[in-house]
Amino acid sequence: SQQGEEDPQALSIQEGENATMNCSYKTSINNLQWYRQNSGRGLVHLILIRSNEREKHSGRLRVTLDTSKKSSSLLITASRAADTASYFCATDAGNAGGTSYGKLTFGQGTILTVHP
Amino acid sequence: GAGVSQSPRYKVAKRGQDVALRCDPISGHVSLFWYQQALGQGPEFLTYFQNEAQLDKSGLPSDRFFAERPEGSVSTLKIQRTQQEDSAVYLCASSPRSRAYEQYFGPGTRLTVT
Numbered sequence: 001s002q003q004g005e006e007d008p009q010a011l012s013i014q015e016g017e018n019a020t021m022n023c024s025y026k027t028s029i030n031n032l033q034w035y036r037q038n039s040g041r042g043l044v045h046l047i048l049i050r051s052n053e054r055e056k057h058s059g060r061l062r063v064t065l066d067t068s069k070k071s072s073s074l075l076i077t078a079s080r081a082a083d084t085a086s087y088f089c090a091t092d093a094g095n096a097g098g099t100s101y102g103k104l105t106f107g108q109g110t111i112l113t114v115h116p
Numbered sequence: 117g118a119g120v121s122q123s124p125r126y127k128v129a130k131r132g133q134d135v136a137l138r139c140d141p142i143s144g145h146v147s148l149f150w151y152q153q154a155l156g157q158g159p160e161f162l163t164y165f166q167n168e169a170q171l172d173k174s175g176l177p178s179d180r181f182f183a184e185r186p187e188g189s190v191s192t193l194k195i196q197r198t199q200q201e202d203s204a205v206y207l208c209a210s211s212p213r214s215r216a217y218e219q220y221f222g223p224g225t226r227l228t229v230t
Contacts, residue, residue: 031217043159043207043221088158092217102147102211102219103172106158 006107014115019076021110023089030092030100034074038085081116120222128228129198137193137225141210148191151207198229
């Protein structure tokens with residue numbers, strides 16, 4: 001079963017605009033990750049944020065995490081046509097003892113279309 | 117270097133047939149995962165190997181699904197007596213011990229059961 005929800009389900013913007021996607025989850029987590037998927041390159045890891053972090057940056061990506069609200073957001077700044085893809089958040093809740101070994105629970109994804 | 121590879125890329129099976137899906141992880145990667153992705157959905161965890169040991173198979177949907185990694189490298193996901201609801205993309209991912217949280221995904225095998 002899916003961990004949570006992402007919104008919007010689909011987002012359409014013009015090149016140069018910013019894109020924001022949100023993710024909510026249900027259980028306590030060790031970390032939260034964002035992945036991109038397109039037909040050309042499959043699923044690609046973008047960024048990871050740990051449960052004790054609140055914000056992280058990587059290039060044009062900015063991720064926030066609010067564990068009290070069990071939610072995260074991914075901001076892509078100055079979008080490009082090449083950013084067109086589906087974006088998934090994935091949570092790592094660890095095993096019963098809390099140790100992380102990489103098992104991920106994915107959301108349903110946001111389809112981003114960037115128009116040139 | 118070479119990434120995770122999967123074969124076949126596409127498989128059409130008649131209902132009731134058995135299928136075997138192969139995953140070649142990145143050389144030296146200790147952890148290997150299988151996920152199932154239905155159309156329009158996010159991937160769902162099936163099973164996890166650390167080297168040759170299957171440490172978590174909680175996501176396998178039924179006893180028709182079986183996975184192995186006998187020598188700690190190549191893995192095979194076998195589905196017996198396929199059903200239409202098994203139609204999905206099957207993704208394999210691997211990760212190195214030192215950075216188990218970053219997974220490298222293969223291109224997937226699209227299984228269509230008719």
